[in-house]
Amino acid sequence: MSHEHAPHDHLVEHAAHAGDPLSRWVAVFTAILAALSGLLHYEEGVLQTQALIFKNDAVLSQSKASDQWGYYQAQSSKGHLMELAAELAPVQRQAFYRDQIAKYEDRKKEISAKARELEKEVEEANRRSEAKEHPQHLFGQALAWLSVAISLAAITSLTGSRKLFWLAGLMGAAGLGVSVFAFMQL
Incomplete structure (x- = not known):
């Protein structure tokens, strides 16, 4: 089983074996x-x-x-057909159609309530998704800062520049700060 090293891994290993204290700190x-x-x-x-x-x-x-709203529309259309049938039907059949109209109206109320409840679920699920997205973006930003810090540390190993190491430290601190803020958002 082979293990691949990132480009900076070799530099870090080399720096750790070198006698320079800066190289050890960088590692x-x-x-x-x-x-x-x-x-x-x-x-x-x-x-x-x-x-x-x-x-x-x-x-x-x-x-x-x-x-549910489609089902509501279907019930509404059926109700309208029953209203039309009630108007056209003989008097002795109108009571039947009025009962059918009432049945469709009751169904529409139930269907409407269920559809509204589902719409509340949509809003809640979207809210919960957005609540996870914000800290996720912060973690992405923290990772970017840390990646820059690691890259600068690798360059520090090559150049031996203490100023560059301090800059890497600042980038790492920025990444750490953003990550702490992200954890606080959880």
């Missing part, structure tokens, strides 16, 4: 950021999956609500 720093990135990738994936599930629930409920 430790990069390892910490890589571990944090793994955690954030996982959390981002969980949130994305949850947001998609809620969005799927919203679409399914919307479809059911649309079906």
Whole structure:
């Protein structure tokens, strides 16, 4: 089983074996950021999956609500036909048609209530999806900051520039700060 290394892995390993204290700090720093990135990738994936599930629930409920409104329209059309039949029917048959009209009106009330309940489910599922999307986007931003920090740390290994390492530290701190904010949104 082969294991592929990211481009910066070789540099980090080389720096860890070198005698330079800066290289050791860069190696430790990069390892910490890589571990944090793994955690954030996982959390981002969980949130994305949850947001998609809620969005799927919203679409399914919307479809059911649309079906109910279609059924409502069918009952309404039948009711209108019964009204027409009542007007055209002989007096002795009009009571039958009036009963049918009442039956269709009762069904329409039930159907309408069910459709409205499904529409509330749509709103709730969309709200829950959006609640997952916001921290997911924050985790994505945090990962971007951490990726920049890891890249700068890798370049620091090559150049030995302490200023570049400080910049990598600032980028890593920004990623950490955004990720903490994202966790607070959960």
